[in-house]
Every structure is written in C-alpha cells, then in structure tokens.
Amino acid sequence: MPVVQYRGMNLVVPENESEFLGYFEAARQHKLVMKKCTACDLIRYPPGAGCPWCQSLEWTWQEVSGKGTIYTYEIIVHSIQPGFRDITPLPVIVVELDEQRGVPTPQEGVRLIANLVDAQFQPEQEANVAIGKRVQVVFQDLSEDFTLPQFQLSNESPQGAVWQFPS
Ligand SMILES: [Zn+2]
Numbered sequence: 620m621p622v623v624q625y626r627g628m629n630l631v632v633p634e635n636e637s638e639f640l641g642y643f644e645a646a647r648q649h650k651l652v653m654k655k656c657t658a659c660d661l662i663r664y665p666p667g668a669g670c671p672w673c674q675s676l677e678w679t680w681q682e683v684s685g686k687g688t689i690y691t692y693e694i695i696v697h698s699i700q701p702g703f704r705d706i707t708p709l710p711v712i713v714v715e716l717d718e719q720r721g722v723p724t725p726q727e728g729v730r731l732i733a734n735l736v737d738a739q740f741q742p743e744q745e746a747n748v749a750i751g752k753r754v755q756v757v758f759q760d761l762s763e764d765f766t767l768p769q770f771q772l773s774n775e776s777p778q779g780a781v782w783q784f785p786s
Pocket residue numbers: 656657658659660661670671672673674675
C-alpha cells in the first residue's frame with residue numbers, strides 16, 4: 620500500500636501489517652470492517668490477533684453498518700502534532716457502534732476512536748458535539764489508493780439524553 624500525505628504526515632500501512640491492512644483495504648471500497656471471531660462470533664476493535672473473550676486466533680473480516688452513538692469525546696485545543704495546529708479546536712470522539720451494544724456484558728460494546736468531521740471533512744464545531752448524538756462513518760479518499768474512515772453527525776435523533784461538557 621503506497622504512502623500518502625495527510626496534514627503533512629506520511630500515512631503508510633505496510634504490506635505485512637496483518638492487524639490493519641484488511642481494515643484499510645475495505646475502507647478503500649468504502650466499507651467499515653471489524654475482526655469477527657469465528658469461534659464465538661463476537662466482533663472486536665482494535666483488530667488484535669486474538670479474541671479478547673475466548674482467546675481464539677481464528678477470525679474473519681465482518682462489514683459493519685458504521686452507525687453508532689458518541690460514547691464520549693474530547694476537544695483538542697492544543698495540538699502536539701503540527702499538522703493539526705491550524706484546525707484546533709477539534710473534536711475526537713469515541714463511537715459506540717450499533718453492532719454488539721451491551722454484548723457480551725451490559726457494559727461492553729464495540730468502540731473506536733475517531734475524528735468527527737463535517738461534510739467538507741473539517742472538524743465539527745464544538746457546539747454540535749455531545750455524548751449520545753448519532754454518528755455514521757464517512758470515507759475520505761486521500762488518494763487513489765488510500766481512504767480514511769471518518770465520522771460525521773447523522774440526521775438520526777438521539778435515542779436518549781445528550782450531554783455536553785460545560786463551556
Ligand atoms: Zn472469540
């Protein structure tokens with residue numbers, strides 16, 4: 620997979636990267652995939668080598684809806700990474716996917732850290748970010764060969780209360 624530039628940084632997924640190569644190959648096709656254990660059928664993220672619940676090393680890629688809820692978030696106001704300096708403040712969210720919510724225990728779910736962007740792939744405004752809001756995956760094509768999964772607010776109504784950090 621070739622190197623691509625993103626905000627002045629080189630992004631590269633090596634050909635022997637078994638953890639994330641399939642994830643980014645699917646992203647190129649505008650699909651969001653998770654590793655699914657073929658022994659207990661649970662999906663996991665990040666895509667580690669073994670199943671965190673049954674320790675099986677057997678797995679397959681499983682496409683997911685890319686729909687979820689903001690589980691928590693933070694607003695980055697001081698960027699350590701120079702490439703992000705000119706777009707602060709920017710939100711970073713933890714998305715809880717709709718798939719496997721409350722499984723295998725009520726406290727668990729499939730959660731991933733993501734950027735929350737607007738329709739132009741710029742950081743979503745802080746005033747619009749809240750725990751409980753609905754989001755969906757979108758795919759930002761950085762080049763012919765490299766696509767980044769990102770998240771945007773969806774037009775679905777929250778299923779419960781929403782909560783924002785006091786400003
Ligand atoms: Zn398993």
